[in-house]
Amino acid sequence: MKILIAEDDYVSRLLVKKAVGKSGHDIIEAENGRLAWELFLEQSPDMVISDWMMPEMDGITLCQKIRASGKKAYSYIILLTAKDKMTDLVEVFDAGADDYIVKPFKPDELRSRIKTGERIIHLERSHHQLQEDLILQNGKLDEALRELKITQGHMLQSEKMASIGQLAAGVAHEINNPIGFIGSNLEALKDYMEDVNEILSRYQKLGRSLAGPAEKSLSAEIKEALKAIRQFEEEKDLDYLKKDIPELLQDCKEGTRRVGKIVADLKSFAHPGNDRQMLVDINKGLESTLNVVYNELKYKAAVTREFGDIPRVEGFPQKLNQVFMNILMNAAQAIEEKGEIRIETKKEGDNVVVSVSDTGCGIKEEHLSKVFDPFFTTKEIGKGTGLGMNMAYNIVKEHKGKIFVQSTVGKGTTVTVSLPGKTG
Numbered sequence: 001m002k003i004l005i006a007e008d009d010y011v012s013r014l015l016v017k018k019a020v021g022k023s024g025h026d027i028i029e030a031e032n033g034r035l036a037w038e039l040f041l042e043q044s045p046d047m048v049i050s051d052w053m054m055p056e057m058d059g060i061t062l063c064q065k066i067r068a069s070g071k072k073a074y075s076y077i078i079l080l081t082a083k084d085k086m087t088d089l090v091e092v093f094d095a096g097a098d099d100y101i102v103k104p105f106k107p108d109e110l111r112s113r114i115k116t117g118e119r120i121i122h123l124e125r126s127h128h129q130l131q132e133d134l135i136l137q138n139g140k141l142d143e144a145l146r147e148l149k150i151t152q153g154h155m156l157q158s159e160k161m162a163s164i165g166q167l168a169a170g171v172a173h174e175i176n177n178p179i180g181f182i183g184s185n186l187e188a189l190k191d192y193m194e195d196v197n198e199i200l201s202r203y204q205k206l207g208r209s210l211a212g213p214a215e216k217s218l219s220a221e222i223k224e225a226l227k228a229i230r231q232f233e234e235e236k237d238l239d240y241l242k243k244d245i246p247e248l249l250q251d252c253k254e255g256t257r258r259v260g261k262i263v264a265d266l267k268s269f270a271h272p273g274n275d276r277q278m279l280v281d282i283n284k285g286l287e288s289t290l291n292v293v294y295n296e297l298k299y300k301a302a303v304t305r306e307f308g309d310i311p312r313v314e315g316f317p318q319k320l321n322q323v324f325m326n327i328l329m330n331a332a333q334a335i336e337e338k339g340e341i342r343i344e345t346k347k348e349g350d351n352v353v354v355s356v357s358d359t360g361c362g363i364k365e366e367h368l369s370k371v372f373d374p375f376f377t378t379k380e381i382g383k384g385t386g387l388g389m390n391m392a393y394n395i396v397k398e399h400k401g402k403i404f405v406q407s408t409v410g411k412g413t414t415v416t417v418s419l420p421g422k423t424g
């Protein structure tokens with residue numbers, strides 16, 4: 001143990017030194033308060049035995065300064081005093097001293113006081129250590145809890161994707177059947193209508209050939225019937241119907257094709273089998289993701305896409321779709337009334353670069369560095385979890401890619417994802 005002795009009187013100092021020396025401690029000496037304070041700062045003694053009355057700085061001030069210094073390890077302080085009135089003692093303890101000895105003292109008494117001090121130092125220090133350990137453990141617990149919440153949030157998102165996939169697979173199965181027969185019926189209808197049209201044309205031709213001089217030879221009854229047919233034909237605009245029916249059938253066919261595509265996209269967007277690593281066509285992934293979230297975007301933004309000729313990317317299609325979904329949803333949510341979302345893909349060196357630009361509210365400069373932090377959100381409580389971009393960041397990192405954000409408040413934001421393309 002290191003003991004600092006602060007005492008201006010040479011004889012008293014010697015006496016203290018003698019009492020302390022026998023117990024085998026290291027001794028530092030100071031002949032006034034100021035020097036004692038300097039030595040305290042420099043050497044951090046475990047114990048300070050200080051006289052009360054000293055030149056330059058008295059023992060009480062020294063005591064106060066030590067307690068105010070905020071030193072981590074506890075130093076035990078014994079004040080030597082010639083006074084022992086109750087009011088004096090209050091001052092001693094108020095200043096932060098642990099003990100006092102009235103001069104003149106017996107060396108044995110000082111030694112036993114030092115022993116008590118040693119025990120208290122030990123207790124204080126283990127208490128302090130315990131506290132520090134506790135704070136550390138608490139910190140670790142907090143960190144673990146935070147990690148858990150992030151993982152839980154990510155899992156929830158992935159689970160959502162998986163259930164979309166399952167749901168889509170079920171719906172797709174149910175829809176595919178009727179879509180199938182509607183499609184083939186439309187095809188047959190188209191053929192039938194061609195024949196019906198042909199028959200109608202021939203009847204029309206016949207009708208027309210009966211008009212004029214030939215009409216005289218017809219019975220009044222047939223003439224009447226022919227007139228009624230011509231009138232009805234005019235009323236219903238048969239020529240228009242003949243032209244329009246095939247067009248309508250064509251539109252219906254296009255409609256069934258689109259329904260089929262949406263279902264297929266939904267399936268491929270989050271199909272359970274798509275969670276395996278494979279070669280991914282990013283343009284296709286974007287297309288199917290767009291179809292899935294289109295309902296969320298269409299009221300907010302005109303979507304333009306400029307898809308380039310890009311190599312495939314090795315990775316997990318479902319996860320990558322999730323990245324695009326989060327980015328597209330953010331873009332739509334950033335647009336207050338009506339705006340634009342532009343999706344561009346291109347090849348840059350060996351990389352596939354996808355950028356999604358919106359004309360939304362933009363991101364404040366001080367928020368830019370936080371966008372990828374878990375739980376960072378500027379959305380109302382209950383609206384955003386703040387995990388979307390964090391998840392996107394993790395997935396892009398897992399694919400050895402990069403993601404970054406450029407933004408101007410009031411103008412809009414561009415999120416760029418760059419992924420290594422599969423070459424060769």
Ligand SMILES: Nc1ncnc2c1ncn2[C@@H]1O[C@H](COP(=O)(O)OP(=O)(O)OP(=O)(O)O)[C@@H](O)[C@H]1O
Nearest residue numbers: 330331334362377378379384385386387388389413
């Ligand atoms: N395109 C964007 N335009 C403006 N701000 C954006 C854009 N993308 C992200 N941000 C900002 O970054 C924050 C974090 O985005 P993130 O997707 O991680 O969480 P969120 O959208 O708030 O919630 P969640 O995605 O869980 O619903 C958003 O709250 C928003 O402030």
Ligand SMILES: [Mg+2]
Nearest residue numbers: 326330388389
């Ligand atoms: Mg989001």
